[in-house]
Amino acid sequence: MIEAAFAALGTLFTPSTLSFVLLGVGVGLMVGILPGLGGTVGMSLALPFIFGMDPDQAIALLIGIAAVVHTADTFPSVLLGVPGSSGSQATIMDGYPLARQGQASRALAAAFFASMAGGVIGAVCIFLVLPVARPMVLAFGSPELLMLAVLGLSMVGILSGDRPARGMVMAASGLLLGAVGAAPATPFYRFTAGNLYLYDGIPLAVLALGLFALPEILDLLAKGERIATEGTQPARGSVLQGLKDVLASKWLVVRSAVLGVGVGFIPGLGGSVVDWISYGVAARTSRDSEGFGSGDIRGVIAPESSNNAKEGGALIPTLLFGIPGSGATAVLLGGFVVLGLQPGPRMLTDNLDVTLLIIWTLALANVFGTLACLSVSGLVARLARVPAARLAPFLLVIMLVGAYQSTRSWGDLIAFLVIGTLAWFLRRADYPLPPLLIGFVLSTSVERNLFLSVERYGWSWLGHPGVLVITAMTVALTWGSMRVSKRAEQR
Amino acid sequence: MTSENPRARLPVLLLAAAAIAGCQAGGEIDEAAPFVGETVEMIVPFREGGGSDAYARAIAPYLQKHLGSGVQVRVQNVLGASGIQGGNEFALRRRPDGLTLFVTSGSNSLPYLLGEPAVRYDFNDFAGILGSPAGGVVYVSPSTAVRDLASLCRASDLIYGGVSPTGLDMVPLVAFALLDLDVQSILGYQGKGAARVAFEQGETNLDYQTSPAYLASVAPLVDEGTALPMFTFGQVDESGEVVRDPVFPELPSFREAYVTCVGREPAGPGWDAYKAVLVAGFSAQKNIWTHSDAPPARIEALRTAAAAAAADPEFLSLAAELLGGYGFFLGPEAEVVFRRATSLDAASREWLLGLLRDRHGVSL
Known part of the structure; x- marks a missing residue:
């Protein structure tokens, strides 16, 4: 396998393949920066062009895009408090407060270095687990997937701040919102009121933009202020500071990256929660965690390490089983079909060279992406100093375009405005919004896997070893965080 | 356009006129x-x-x-x-x-x-x-009592994993009902890929995959001995017969499977319903x-x-x-084949809806 790995590296370092990696990185960065557009959109844009392309180059292009979306999506998350893609939602929690404190450059630099480390660790992880990946994926049946989704839901606790009851209400609302549209196992459409737009449910990007973007812009406009309310640090020193921050929490980076690979690796869990899970775990297991939520740099580093690593993990079920682990890998599968590659066990034998090329591309694109983002971050960080009144119309247009990409119908725009307005009121009433999003993202997973588990096993699945292990982890994490918050109260 | 200024309307009118003219020009087709x-x-x-x-x-x-x-x-x-x-x-x-x-x-x-x-x-x-x-192949796990087609029909430990009773799974579900298989059907998997993983995990033991996915992901399992192919759904040809799948000429079609299990040629509303869903979903x-x-x-x-x-x-x-x-089916031929699905008679339709209602709890 080592020999094959070097042969694949040779393929990657031919000028033509390398130039397609760069092209992919360019597209991925653009798509990542624009709020609401994620890897799915980026790869969809590239897909029509790969017909008739050399397979190596086409793969370089597609993986180049997928690898760096979660590097560039940090810009809007940190600078504007608006998720650049579904993978950087949790970055808002601490990234945006840092930007408001004038530390945008530091937060961005830390995020980029964390992204790069996460991406490279992700690539290394999938290389290492490749030989044993099939049995590992097969260890997760419907009951195990259900309990993993429940573990994800338990993150609601830490994200509700000091209002756990409100957090639960919001999470429950999210679960209900996620139930809109077609039911998993039957042809029944729920809560659609006969409206065709709602048949496929509310698109995630529309919900995420509506929840976070519109209220933020409204508030900025209402107060008439800039994003950075305090003096801005000089850019050069803060890049170095960001690198130092990442080095200081190197174990957090490794841990979050491995977590990201793990979540991406498990098919059907929905890669969109990885950043929240990683944020939640970091907040629960770090020392002096009271600062989380108001500008702790570790709250940026954790999700950013894991969202890049996730794309690596998500490739495993995609390549070996043909079941996509994220939106972007779903489109990648389409690209494979076009190139005449069928995912399956042969990706480890006959097509091993392709698999290895993908891994190398993933690692290299992450490095390219970080360098590109760092080189422009000083410039882009100045956005935080532009008065809101000038920035808002421009942002609103970009967000509407981003929301409209979900299904390209009027429904996207209407849903964005309705959700955004409701979210603004909820925020005013001091209801935490992240739990709503978590409930929404995990809704289908919970429902589907609960249904499948009970249909298949009755209630005996509750005794499956995997279920017991994951339940124990959930209880331990929840108990740990309750203790932390109690200690914080006593102080 | 609610402008009160009449001049502002002029460009709009011109545009509209141009659009109408454009449509008319497009109406004349050079044969x-x-x-x-x-x-x-x-x-x-x-x-x-x-x-x-x-x-x-x-x-x-x-x-x-x-x-x-x-x-x-x-x-x-x-x-x-x-x-x-x-x-x-x-x-x-x-x-x-x-x-x-x-x-x-x-x-x-x-x-x-x-x-x-x-x-x-x-x-x-x-x-x-x-x-x-397109085509599909039904296969079963050797962990069951099934060794060949005849034992499939007698087996009582079959668990099928599918996506939705009104999607492509209708074809196998109708097939299983016609064969009168003793099978527990679990529907709700995210896709046929997820259902195949469930088969490999042992969560289910009966599955089908479309031809490209079968060749890529199930054929290696067959070689390994962890999956046994049973029959293909077959293809409906121009004359309306169900024939062997040209991609898997060595496997019996569902019609042959029916003859093996039931002992006579298939006929009646259930069979017509099978052919309709087969055409709509595969042929x-x-x-x-x-x-x-x-x-x-x-x-x-x-x-x-x-x-x-x-x-x-x-x-x-x-x-x-x-x-x-x-x-490929060319032009009118494609239509002829397709109309077999859409001209389902009342009895077959009732049979199909009855199956969905009684076995899968879906009332349409």
């Missing part, structure tokens, strides 16, 4: 070259990267090539309602000028067949341009249509171009990978 200077749009009712999208994008350049110079063929993805939205848009909002094509799959024909209320399109208003079949899986009231010269030109594309060796090698090596 010899009915598409010159036009853009043909193919509506794909799914996102970029899906099977339908890949198929449409693969054939688009070849349609363009064979429609002659000066013609553009573009793919447009119209998303929503699991493929129904695209059909509604094509039927209700696009003009029948032969410049819009609609690429359908089982997700369009099966809800139509079942009378899903959201479906506002009618395949009887469409003219077939090109059809291409006429990917179809390209235009409006049947489009200018006849354009329909004819489209059919000729599609036939030429379907014979183009370059496209054939692409299609072999996408579709798994099946041939």
Whole structure:
């Protein structure tokens, strides 16, 4: 396998393949920066062009895009408090407060270095687990997937701040919102009121933009202020500071990256929660965690390490089983079909060279992406100093375009405005919004896997070893965080 | 335009006049070259990267090539309602000028067949341009008591994993009902890929996969001895018979499986229902249509171009990978095959709805 790995590296370092990696990185960065557009959109844009392309180059292009979306999506998350893609939602929690404190450059630099480390660790992880990946994926049946989704839901606790009851209400609302549209196992459409737009449910990007973007812009406009309310640090020193921050929490980076690979690796869990899970775990297991939520740099580093690593993990079920682990890998599968590659066990034998090329591309694109983002971050960080009144119309247009990409119908725009307005009121009433999003993202997973588990096993699945292990982890994490918050109260 | 200033209306009027003039100019079609200077749009009712999208994008350049110079063929993805939205848009909002094509799959024909209320399109208003079949193979785990077809019919420990009782799973579900298999059907998996993983995990032990997925992911399991192929769904040919799948000539078709298990040739409303869902879901899986009231010269030109594309060796090698090596139904032939699905008689329809209601709790 080592020999094959070097042969694949040779393929990657031919000028033509390398130039397609760069092209992919360019597209991925653009798509990542624009709020609401994620890897799915980026790869969809590239897909029509790969017909008739050399397979190596086409793969370089597609993986180049997928690898760096979660590097560039940090810009809007940190600078504007608006998720650049579904993978950087949790970055808002601490990234945006840092930007408001004038530390945008530091937060961005830390995020980029964390992204790069996460991406490279992700690539290394999938290389290492490749030989044993099939049995590992097969260890997760419907009951195990259900309990993993429940573990994800338990993150609601830490994200509700000091209002756990409100957090639960919001999470429950999210679960209900996620139930809109077609039911998993039957042809029944729920809560659609006969409206065709709602048949496929509310698109995630529309919900995420509506929840976070519109209220933020409204508030900025209402107060008439800039994003950075305090003096801005000089850019050069803060890049170095960001690198130092990442080095200081190197174990957090490794841990979050491995977590990201793990979540991406498990098919059907929905890669969109990885950043929240990683944020939640970091907040629960770090020392002096009271600062989380108001500008702790570790709250940026954790999700950013894991969202890049996730794309690596998500490739495993995609390549070996043909079941996509994220939106972007779903489109990648389409690209494979076009190139005449069928995912399956042969990706480890006959097509091993392709698999290895993908891994190398993933690692290299992450490095390219970080360098590109760092080189422009000083410039882009100045956005935080532009008065809101000038920035808002421009942002609103970009967000509407981003929301409209979900299904390209009027429904996207209407849903964005309705959700955004409701979210603004909820925020005013001091209801935490992240739990709503978590409930929404995990809704289908919970429902589907609960249904499948009970249909298949009755209630005996509750005794499956995997279920017991994951339940124990959930209880331990929840108990740990309750203790932390109690200690914080006593102080 | 609510402006009170009459001058502001002038450009609008001019534009409207120009648009009307443009439409009229487009109405006159040169019989010899009915598409010159036009853009043909193919509506794909799914996102970029899906099977339908890949198929449409693969054939688009070849349609363009064979429609002659000066013609553009573009793919447009119209998303929503699991493929129904695209059909509604094509039927209700696009003009029948032969410049819009609609690429359908089982997700369009099966809800139509079942009378899903959201479906506002009618395949009887469409003219077939090109059809291409798909196939499916049913296989079972050796962890069961099953060793061959005869023991499949007697087995009592079968668990099938599927996606939705009204999707492509209807074909195996109808097949199992006709064979009177003792099988527990668990529906709700995220897709056929997830259902195959459940099979490999042992969560289920009976499954089917479409031909390309079977060749890539199940054939290695068969070699390993962890999966046993049982039968193919078969193909409905032009005469309406269910014949062996050309990609798996060594495997019995469902008709043969029925004869083995039941001991006589299949007949009756259940059998007609099977053939209808088989056509809608597999035998006429990917179809390209235009409006049947489009200018006849354009329909004819489209059919000729599609036939030429379907014979183009370059496209054939692409299609072999996408579709798994099946041939094509050309123009009217595609329609004839497809109409078998849509002309389901009342008794078969009742049988099908009864099966969904009684065994799967779905009342339509």
